[in-house]
Every structure is written in C-alpha cells, then in structure tokens.
Amino acid sequence: MLAVFEKSIAKPPEELSLPSSMGLEKSMTREQILENFRSSCTELTVCNLANRNFMALSEDDNSFEHPRSIVVVDDVFCIFIGTLENTSDLRRHYGLQRQATEAIVVVEAYKVLRDRAPYPTDQVIKDLQGNFAFVLFDAASGTLFAARDRNGGVELHWGLAGDGYLVFSNNPNFIKEACGNSHSPFPPGCIFKNGSELKSFDHPLHKVRAIAREDDNGSICGVIFQVDLYTRLHSILRTGSAANWADETVVIFEGESRPDEKDLNAF
Structure with missing residues (x-):
C-alpha cells in the first residue's frame, strides 16, 4: 500500500525530517x-485526491493472513491491512450488515468519532482487536487518520518525500528508497490525526517521543518513536466515568533506548 499527502494537510512530526536536514x-x-510504485505492480488501484494527494493499493501477492483492501464511503477513503478478531461485535455495535469488511468498520468508527463528539479518539481505536494498520482520509474535512495495532503485527512505515509530502507504506524497502533516511516505523499501539500529536491509544497519558539513531560516525541516520515511560500528560477525567481510560501499565513499544539513540528534545 501507498498513501501520499501534502505536508500542509498531513503536518507530520517535525522529527521525521531531521535526517534530511542533516544533509x-x-x-x-x-x-x-508514484511512478516507482506503478512499475512494481501489475494490478493497482489509485485514488487521486485533491492537491496531488493520493492513496494506492496493489493487489499483487495479497496475503491471506494480512489481507489488504481499500474502500470509499461518503468521501472517506481508507486503506486497511490485516484482520480484526471482533469484526462481528463491531458490526453489531455500529449497525452494519454482515458483509461489512474491516475497512468499512474502521470508516464507520471514524464517522462516529467525527459526528458524535466528544468521543475520545484513543477509545474508538482501542475497541479494534487484532493485527491491523490503516490510513484513512476524509476528503470533505481534509482529515488524515492513521493507526497501527498494539502488537505491531502488521507493517506500517511513514516518511517524508523530497518535496515535503508525507508518505505511508507497509513496505519498509520501498519507503526507504522513497524517503531516504527520513522514514521510521509507525509506532505500534499509536494513532496519528492531523492537527494533533502522535499518541498511544493504550496509554494516552504518556507522551510519544522521537529518538534519534546515530551511525558509527555520530551522524543522525534516522528516528524511531516510542512511548515515554517517565512523562505523563495532564488530563481531565471524563465526567460520569468510574475510572480513567488510560491503563496504568506502560510499555515502550519500540524497545529501550540504546546508547546510540538520543531524545530529540535535545535538538
């Protein structure tokens, strides 16, 4: 899969561009x-959006374990990879037909979040159980929304193109070729919505930080994103809730910081 969005819409974390800024x-x-992606696929679906944004999906070697699909519902575009274990329950919850796919379930969950606010983003995605990753774009509002399951069972990577466009792909080799060192694994258990920070949906009160990776010469060669064990964000409990919706157990999804990694807050 491939999704590309202009920087003015996507507004990705600034840390993604750090390796390129270091020359x-x-x-x-x-x-x-797009041309490279076209040349690597024999069967391809491309959705051209406004301002040269696009979403594309290859049907080549579609995996039974992690199937890929793309849907468009009411100007909401969604590429979904993987499977949900609780699809039947979610269909009933959202009043969907039995034929509704995982991608349609995700679109409906997003529409509930959009139309029935206030509804915590992390809580909507937390209801999804399984191995998945998706990129969703609401063309009417210009909203970009991406997420990856808490176990990292499905590949999802993001990076910056040479002209500043934000790129998503499930192919690490392709995105490395497209974005050079300005790419990173999308962190498991996290969501990104333009206009807000990258955050963990299992641990929304803990900040997701960017950590710089250095090569043997001490030059920054990339970044990774991980949940900060030690920093809690200020929050207000939801009225009428018996408990805070943030779990007390904190996990660093991308592993402990190594000696050759630096917290980008230092830059």
Whole structure:
C-alpha cells in the first residue's frame, strides 16, 4: 500500500525530517514515488485526491493472513491491512450488515468519532482487536487518520518525500528508497490525526517521543518513536466515568533506548 499527502494537510512530526536536514540522502518527489510504485505492480488501484494527494493499493501477492483492501464511503477513503478478531461485535455495535469488511468498520468508527463528539479518539481505536494498520482520509474535512495495532503485527512505515509530502507504506524497502533516511516505523499501539500529536491509544497519558539513531560516525541516520515511560500528560477525567481510560501499565513499544539513540528534545 501507498498513501501520499501534502505536508500542509498531513503536518507530520517535525522529527521525521531531521535526517534530511542533516544533509543525508536525498529522497524522491511525489511523482517519482508514484511512478516507482506503478512499475512494481501489475494490478493497482489509485485514488487521486485533491492537491496531488493520493492513496494506492496493489493487489499483487495479497496475503491471506494480512489481507489488504481499500474502500470509499461518503468521501472517506481508507486503506486497511490485516484482520480484526471482533469484526462481528463491531458490526453489531455500529449497525452494519454482515458483509461489512474491516475497512468499512474502521470508516464507520471514524464517522462516529467525527459526528458524535466528544468521543475520545484513543477509545474508538482501542475497541479494534487484532493485527491491523490503516490510513484513512476524509476528503470533505481534509482529515488524515492513521493507526497501527498494539502488537505491531502488521507493517506500517511513514516518511517524508523530497518535496515535503508525507508518505505511508507497509513496505519498509520501498519507503526507504522513497524517503531516504527520513522514514521510521509507525509506532505500534499509536494513532496519528492531523492537527494533533502522535499518541498511544493504550496509554494516552504518556507522551510519544522521537529518538534519534546515530551511525558509527555520530551522524543522525534516522528516528524511531516510542512511548515515554517517565512523562505523563495532564488530563481531565471524563465526567460520569468510574475510572480513567488510560491503563496504568506502560510499555515502550519500540524497545529501550540504546546508547546510540538520543531524545530529540535535545535538538
């Protein structure tokens, strides 16, 4: 899968661009990325959006374990990879037909979040059980929404193209070629919604930080994102709730910081 969005809409974390700003490898432009993706696929669906944004899905070697699909419902576009273990329960919860796919369930969950606010983003995604990753775009409002399951069972990566476009892909080799060093695994158990920070849906009161990776020469060669064990964000409990919706147990999803990693707050 491939999804590319202009920076003014996506507004990704600034840390993604740090390796390129240090004068390392050049990355491709949006046009080059799409052309490379086209040339690598025999069966391809491309949804061209406004301002040269697009979402594309290859049907080549579609995995039975982690199937890929793309749907469009009421100008909401969604690429979904993986499976949900509780699809039947979610269909009943959202009043959907038995034929509704996982991608349609995700679109409906997003629409509930959008239309019936206040409804915590992390709580909506937390209801999804299984191995999955998705990228959703609401063309009417210009809202970009991406998430990856808490176990990291499905690959999802993001990075910055040479012209500043934000790129999503489930193929780590492809996104490395497209974005040079300005790419990173999308952190498991996290959600990204433009206009807000990258956050953990299991631990929404703990900040997700960017950690710089250095090569043998001490140059920054990339970043990873992980949940901060030691920092809690200020919050207000939901009225009428018997308990805080943040779990007390905290997990660093991408592993402990190594000696060659630096917290990007230092930059």
